[in-house]
Amino acid sequence: MGRQSCSVKQKLRKGLWSPEEDEKLFDHITKFGVGCWSSVPKLAGLQRCGKSCRLRWINYLRPDLKRGMFSQEEEDLILNLHEALGNRWAQIASQLPGRTDNEIKNFWNSSLKKKLLKQGIDPNTHKPVAEIQVKMEKECIMNSESNQLSGSTKQAYDPIFMPEFEESIDFNGYATTSSSFLSHCDARPYDPSCGFNSMPNLTNFDHPKMVETDYSDSSATYNLIKESSSNSIKTDIIDEVAAFSWDAENKLESMFEFQFDQAHAHQQRTYALASISQELTQAFQ
DNA sequence: AACTGTACCAACCGCAGTCGT
DNA sequence: AACGACTGCGGTTGGTACAGT
Numbered sequence: 001m002g003r004q005s006c007s008v009k010q011k012l013r014k015g016l017w018s019p020e021e022d023e024k025l026f027d028h029i030t031k032f033g034v035g036c037w038s039s040v041p042k043l044a045g046l047q048r049c050g051k052s053c054r055l056r057w058i059n060y061l062r063p064d065l066k067r068g069m070f071s072q073e074e075e076d077l078i079l080n081l082h083e084a085l086g087n088r089w090a091q092i093a094s095q096l097p098g099r100t101d102n103e104i105k106n107f108w109n110s111s112l113k114k115k116l117l118k119q120g121i122d123p124n125t126h127k128p129v130a131e132i133q134v135k136m137e138k139e140c141i142m143n144s145e146s147n148q149l150s151g152s153t154k155q156a157y158d159p160i161f162m163p164e165f166e167e168s169i170d171f172n173g174y175a176t177t178s179s180s181f182l183s184h185c186d187a188r189p190y191d192p193s194c195g196f197n198s199m200p201n202l203t204n205f206d207h208p209k210m211v212e213t214d215y216s217d218s219s220a221t222y223n224l225i226k227e228s229s230s231n232s233i234k235t236d237i238i239d240e241v242a243a244f245s246w247d248a249e250n251k252l253e254s255m256f257e258f259q260f261d262q263a264h265a266h267q268q269r270t271y272a273l274a275s276i277s278q279e280l281t282q283a284f285q
Numbered sequence: 286a287a288c289t290g291t292a293c294c295a296a297c298c299g300c301a302g303t304c305g306t
Numbered sequence: 307a308a309c310g311a312c313t314g315c316g317g318t319t320g321g322t323a324c325a326g327t
Contacts, residue, residue, distance in 0.1 A: 014296080014297075015296075015297090015320095015321090016295070017295090017296090037313070038313090050312080050313090051297090051298095051312090051313080052296075054313080054314085055295090055296065056295090056296085059295075059296085060295080087316065087317090088315090088316085089315075089316065090315060090316085101314095101315075101316080102294085102295075102296085102316095105317085106293070106295085107293095109293090110294080111293090
């Protein structure tokens with residue numbers, strides 16, 4: 001038995017909103033502001049659940065909403081943000097004033113996704129479809145070969161320096177001083193303010209692996225962290241990476257300038273962002 | 286004109302996280 | 307600690323408009 005929706009439970013109205021309902025909700029919110037959504041229907045005289053009222057306000061009635069087609073700038077921004085964040089529509093929407101997550105999601109599903117596919121780009125990874133196919137075939141062959149040789153799974157380098165993270169955090173959540181990655185921080189519980197966001201001097205962090213990185217596989221590294229870190233640290237890392245991705249353009253720029261040759265910086269940044277947002281979250285779930 | 290397929294978008298649904306008790 | 311209420315999010319659905327046959 002699934003949980004009943006609010007409208008089923010209370011026999012409330014469903015479906016499209018009438019102009020009268022819109023007016024009631026708009027009047028109520030403009031008079032009293034957004035407070036407790038569950039009490040809004042009653043106070044505004046609506047036969048709707050609070051959830052429905054909230055959605056109607058956010059997606060349609062809010063005065064600061066921008067109407068009409070998406071501009072080229074908005075489209076480009078959505079593409080870039082989706083590449084970095086994946087289907088985090090709310091986060092994407094927060095970077096586009098006047099646009100809602102629902103609107104962006106619809107625009108993505110109805111237009112942008114198809115546009116990318118037409119261009120031969122996979123909308124999930126933002127990489128060329130042909131490249132992904134070749135990579136998958138290559139991985140398939142490599143996996144079967146290495147499994148035959150060693151009986152173990154393949155280890156590959158991770159785009160966001162997870163081996164350094166692994167070194168950096170002990171079982172109790174303390175950063176270890178031996179880590180080149182977090183050596184800017186004293187040994188202490190992992191602190192988001194001292195992680196990715198505020199690495200003050202990356203010029204000292206020079207890992208040879210970073211230049212020859214194969215970004216295709218980070219699962220082995222994630223598994224290491226998954227097994228050795230506490231839940232709170234995992235959460236911290238995910239939060240941190242999310243924040244990091246958010247401001248990724250500048251931060252990655254400053255990082256990669258030191259770590260990668262300029263000719264490949266953009267591609268590496270792109271891959272890293274995609275990996276950050278998708279693989280890490282999945283691996284920690 | 287009638288039917289079918291497709292695109293678009295508003296709204297719903299269920300889940301997860303947070304907060305107060 | 308356990309529970310329920312509430313909120314926010316992302317996936318999905320269903321209705322409508324429009325194009326093509």
